[in-house]
Amino acid sequence: MAELTVAIVADDLTGAMDAAAPFARRSARTSVVIALEHLADVIAQGNLPDVLAINTESRHLPAEQAARRVAEAFESLLPFAPHILFKKVDSTLRGNVVAECLAARRSSGRGLLVCPAVPAQGRTLRDGQIHVHGEPLAASDYGRDARSAPPAEPLAVLFARQGLDIPVMREGGAGEAPDVIADAVDDADLQRLARALLESPQRWLAVGAAGLTEALAGCLFPAGFASASTIPPLENLLIAVGSRCDLARRQVARLCEACPGFSIIHAMENDMARHGPARQQLIIPERRSSTRFTAEQVARGMAYCVQALLEEKSGQAYMLFLTGGDTAMAVMARLSVRQVELAGEWAPGVAWGWLDGDRHRPVMTKAGGFGDEALLMRLGQASTTRG
Template sequence: MAELAVAIVADDLTGAMDAAAPFARRGARTGVVIAPEHLAEVIGRDDLPEVLAINTESRHLSASEAAARVAEACGALLPLAPRVLFKKIDSTLRGNVVAECLAARRSSQRGLLISPAVPAQGRTLHDGQVFVHGAPLAATDYGRDARSVPPVEPLPTLFARQGLVIPVIPAGEMPNETDVIVDALNEADLRVLARRMLATPGRWLVVGAAGLSEALAVESCPSPSGPVPPAPPLDNVLIAVGSRCDQARRQVACLCEAVPSLPIIHAMEKSGAAQPAAARQKLVLPGSQSSPGYTSEQVAQGMARCVEGLLDTQPGQAPLLFLTGGDTAMAVLARLGVRQVELAGEWASGVAWGWLDGDRQRPIMTKAGGFGDDALLMRLGQASTTRG
């Protein structure tokens, strides 16, 4: 049976994409399976990639359901003897972090090594507590997530409540315990941690976010292991922003101010969804008033229907899909019948890109809603209109 260099188990689609993208950017053959029901088909093929991520789509499930999905995914991946088994968690601890980590720990019989810091996005870990741009997690916009409110306690408290006492190791120190939480304040801290993990393959169940996967990619592939494809053309782009977080709103506002001619389609408003724009650059939003009265699931499905309708108006001219927000990205790809994404790299930090089911005529980019600076979408929109 083929073996994997890196196996990644994530609880949502954008998380799976941004955790795997650093390896693709450095030339590793990398794939993302968008849902558990497609995993057996992918790992049964002869052309298994070096790095494989699976989206268990479990962030919004109950703790027991999420744990069961993670255990099943780990059970399928472990026979492939991954050198690194990576449990991707949200950097702001949304979802079933503890339940999923404990399930993966039981399945893998590996010790937990936890560090969800993403310093490039302002997320650090100090004394086992997540900070976002220097503020405690509970005091930030992420602490008020509408669908998945993160816990306010530090990680050691959360695990101790479930019967597992895990010490916190200061940044830069060598973990010797069976299970550890390791502080990280910058990328250098994560690089040191990655080097030490790679020196003992098979020992750790690595738990983290895009910051730690980036460090692992850099340390395991000091130079690109193969040719890295250029980013796709940006002259035909469909941007769908389903995330409701403040950062996504700021990015949309910046884009609209910089590109006032950009057509906007409101997916949850019948008049907007029924009149798809003919332009080669478009922006799809839930609604002009943030879609009051709709649940997050209804918004994601409405966005997916709208995107599918817009694609149907351009037969043979598949645009680059730019999907922001894990729920929206998953709803769109499920509606399009996609099984996996062949990753090619990153367009920008936290923006993964690749091809739907490996089809070079169907490019995609994804971004977690809270990732990126205010001008990220503006740069994409300006590049689109310049090339167009």
């Protein structure tokens, strides 16, 4: 039976994509299965990649149901003897972090090594507590998440509440305890942690986000590196921003200011008929931010618009850029996608690849809160220049 180098189980699609992307960027064969229900079909195709990530789409489920889906994912992957088992969690602890980690721990029989820090995106772990750009998580924008507000307590308290006492390591490395929460305030901390993981890979179930997978990828695949020049041309670009977080709104504003040629479609206002013929299209939920629609309604509306535009432009190759995990999942489900063959990253936190491996169907994804304010502007300017 084929063996996997790395198996990643994530609770949402953009998380699976950005956690796997560092391996693809270093030329490891990498695939993301967009939903647990497609895993058996993907495995049946044979020719497993070096790195396989699975989206359990469990972030917003009840905790018990989320735990069952995570356990099923790990039980499906264990027969392929992954060298590294990785439970991807949200870097701001949204979702069922503890319930899913405990289910993964039971299924794998390994101890937890927990470090969800992504210093490159301003997320650090100090004394077992997440900080975002130096601010405690509860006081940040993410503490007001519309659908899945994160907990305010340190990780050790959250695990202890569910019966598992985990010490916090503040000196780097993994320590001797059976389960560990490891502080990380910079990339050097993550690199030390990655080396500790690789010294005893069968001992640990790594728990973290793209920061830790970046460090692991550098250790496992040090020679390969795919340059940004391999990204397909951006003459035709369709950006769908379903995330309603503050950063995503600022990114959209900078894009619109710098690239006035974009045709803007408001998915929740039924104005599809008013969009222009531009090669650069931007889909956002509404003209003004509101809470009239639930996250699920916005995701469905965004997916409908994306599908309608792609069908209208059948025969033209479009780079599809999806922001927000709910939107990315809804779009891919509506397009009947089973997996994404990853090629790498356009920018930190921006994964890209091909829908079902089709080189005529490129896609980029980004979590709503990732990137700087000018990220979409740079993408739009690259598209305008090439067009």
